[in-house]
Amino acid sequence: MARRGKFDPTLMPRPERQVAFRFGLSAESRAAAYLIAKGHRIVARRWRSPVGEIDIVARRRNTLVFVEVKARGELDTAAEAILPRQQRRIIAAAEAWLASHPDDVNSNIRFDVVLVAPKSLPRHIMAAFDASS
DSSP, rough: OOOOOOOOGGGGGOOHHHHHHHHHHHHHHHHHHHHHHTTTTEEEEEEEEEEEEEEEEEEEEEEEEEEEEEOSSSSSHHTTEEEEEEHHHHHHHHHHHHHHOGGGGTSSEEEEEEEEOOOOEEEEEEEEOOTOO
16 A cells, blocks of 8 residues: 655745746636637637647638747836747747648638736737747
């Protein structure tokens, strides 16, 4: 029979990390609701691949949209947080999505960003970047 170890508080995430995680989940929920209100259908949330994660995969008509959600205290600060290195990671994750979802290969593809900040409506930036960057 397996023996249970003692509780080790050093294995718990720090409180500020827990707050950041919950803030991020809340922002992704707000972004998803906003996209649904704009006519998108959410296909997946927090989709993980070996090369990266996609916050939201959505579809609108024949367009498959890979959405990065950025949450900060202000929308402008959130916009500044989308760096080229992160764009490359999202593009690589989108390629992994397409490899594992062959029915989507013929869809139009777009990379959007939704910026989220407290006391503000989300800001949806369509075609924020593309795979040729």
